[in-house]
Amino acid sequence: MEAPEFKDFAKTMVDFIAEYLENIRERRVLPEVKPGYLKPLIPDAAPEKPEKWQDVMQDIERVIMPGVTHWHSPKFHAYFPTANSYPAIVADMLSGAIACIGFTWIASPACTELEVVMMDWLGKMLELPAEFLACSGGKGGGVIQGTASESTLVALLGAKAKKLKEVKELHPEWDEHTILGKLVGYCSDQAHSSVERAGLLGGVKLRSVQSENHRMRGAALEKAIEQDVAEGLIPFYAVVTLGTTNSCAFDYLDECGPVGNKHNLWIHVDAAYAGSAFICPEYRHLMKGIESADSFNFNPHKWMLVNFDCSAMWLKDPSWVVNAFNVDPLYLKHDMQGSAPDYRHWQIPLGRRFRALKLWFVLRLYGVENLQAHIRRHCNFAKQFGDLCVADSRFELAAEINMGLVCFRLKGSNERNEALLKRINGRGHIHLVPAKIKDVYFLRMAICSRFTQSEDMEYSWKEVSAAADEMEQEQ
Numbered sequence: 370m371e372a373p374e375f376k377d378f379a380k381t382m383v384d385f386i387a388e389y390l391e392n393i394r395e396r397r398v399l400p401e402v403k404p405g406y407l408k409p410l411i412p413d414a415a416p417e418k419p420e421k422w423q424d425v426m427q428d429i430e431r432v433i434m435p436g437v438t439h440w441h442s443p444k445f446h447a448y449f450p451t452a453n454s455y456p457a458i459v460a461d462m463l464s465g466a467i468a469c470i471g472f473t474w475i476a477s478p479a480c481t482e483l484e485v486v487m488m489d490w491l492g493k494m495l496e497l498p499a500e501f502l503a504c505s506g507g508k509g510g511g512v513i514q515g516t517a518s519e520s521t522l523v524a525l526l527g528a529k530a531k532k533l534k535e536v537k538e539l540h541p542e543w544d545e546h547t548i549l550g551k552l553v554g555y556c557s558d559q560a561h562s563s564v565e566r567a568g569l570l571g572g573v574k575l576r577s578v579q580s581e582n583h584r585m586r587g588a589a590l591e592k593a594i595e596q597d598v599a600e601g602l603i604p605f606y607a608v609v610t611l612g613t614t615n616s617c618a619f620d621y622l623d624e625c626g627p628v629g630n631k632h633n634l635w636i637h638v639d640a641a642y643a644g645s646a647f648i649c650p651e652y653r654h655l656m657k658g659i660e661s662a663d664s665f666n667f668n669p670h671k672w673m674l675v676n677f678d679c680s681a682m683w684l685k686d687p688s689w690v691v692n693a694f695n696v697d698p699l700y701l702k703h704d705m706q707g708s709a710p711d712y713r714h715w716q717i718p719l720g721r722r723f724r725a726l727k728l729w730f731v732l733r734l735y736g737v738e739n740l741q742a743h744i745r746r747h748c749n750f751a752k753q754f755g756d757l758c759v760a761d762s763r764f765e766l767a768a769e770i771n772m773g774l775v776c777f778r779l780k781g782s783n784e785r786n787e788a789l790l791k792r793i794n795g796r797g798h799i800h801l802v803p804a805k806i807k808d809v810y811f812l813r814m815a816i817c818s819r820f821t822q823s824e825d826m827e828y829s830w831k832e833v834s835a836a837a838d839e840m841e842q843e844q
């Protein structure tokens with residue numbers, strides 16, 4: 370493809386994208402296709418001769434759209450949001466054009482340097498302690514990871530390397546295998562499953578601490594630590610979740626952090642979804658105790674209008690992570706080593722895309738004010754839905770409304786609620802997923818779309834109540 374044709378193709382695609390997103394509300398949010406739907410729609414093998422881009426464009430509606438779940442529809446309320454904005458889409462186009470692999474500074478200096486500055490901008494927006502920021506002149510700094518799960522694992526591996534060194538110094542007679550077998554980390558029973566997985570991948574024990582009202586408390590964490598120490602184990606790491614997946618609950622960081630510090634644990638804060646809200650001063654009390662953390666992570670790709678993937682992670686002392694994974698083949702060495710971060714040491718894969726561009730575009734083209742307005746709008750929509758819900762005596766809230774998430778259920782059995790959800794998703798007009806805490810099954814209404822208006826929330830409520838009406842009529 371030559372440039373003139375590329376320009377036509379790309380312009381057509383830009384028009385298509387704008388049409389798609391602006392009219393997304395009209396599409397059925399959940400596709401009706403069955404597994405295997407796509408294969409018969411396209412040939413069995415790649416074409417020998419080139420086709421026309423117009424033919425490819427045609428096939429988007431025919432082949433792809435019938436099988437798309439429309440995550441950016443105001444009728445999509447499943448999981449948590451994933452972000453989408455025009456500035457981020459355009460930035461990804463440029464990233465695709467530069468198409469560098471920014472594993473070291475010299476591999477594309479702008480890729481590394483913009484990331485360092487963007488992580489400082491973002492850290493300042495959240496009022497993170499200066500120790501986390503590169504601009505403070507200390508050891509700290511930020512990095513863009515792919516997902517929060519990756520950040521949890523990277524932090525765990527850094528914590529493991531740190532504790533291994535400490536214990537080896539204390540007990541030179543112990544071999545590494547013995548020490549590793551004694552290491553134990555902690556998280557709340559409400560933490561995301563990726564924390565347990567990080568323990569499995571890192572080859573260490575992970576203990577789940579019973580939460581109180583869905584939130585981990587310092588005393589419960591300390592009790593677990595003390596029990597383990599009494600049994601000869603070595604506590605090394607704790608994940609504090611700010612905004613759990615089930616109910617968007619907040620662990621008490623101001624209690625758990627100091628407990629972790631006292632027992633010399635690495636404290637990692639996983640604020641994957643809710644962290645974006647900390648750009649609004651009124652939510653920052655929920656991150657009280659942040660100065661006690663060693664690493665902090667949230668996903669601008671969830672709730673801050675930066676398209677997937679962009680998971681922001683800060684470390685007070687990245688050297689533990691950098692040294693834990695350091696391999697240094699000749700072909701990756703360069704003369705400037707040491708004067709700027711070589712991000713390949715901060716992450717699991719070697720390759721990395723120019724993701725800082727989308728942060729830069731979004732932060733500049735929205736401004737902090739509009740990003741704050743986006744968060745506040747979503748929180749207000751959640752309140753609106755919550756009010757509609759409690760005004761109907763058939764329903765109850767299953768948890769306090771936090772951020773843009775409403776956890777609700779029909780009064781009565783889990784089975785009734787399972788039937789309700791099946792009916793709602795079966796109608797296909799809105800899409801929700803369930804959760805269960807302590808054997809209580811409930812539905813989660815997450816506010817996800819940038820396009821959501823107050824009328825959309827009324828529509829979604831009507832769908833829920835219509836499904837409940839149907840159930841009553843059938844009884």
Ligand SMILES: N[C@@H](Cc1c[nH]c2ccc(O)cc12)C(=O)O
Binds near residue numbers: 515517612639642
């Ligand atoms: N998709 C997420 C998974 C994840 C990790 N930690 C979380 C905390 C809350 C939450 O709702 C989801 C997650 C990721 O970025 O890996």
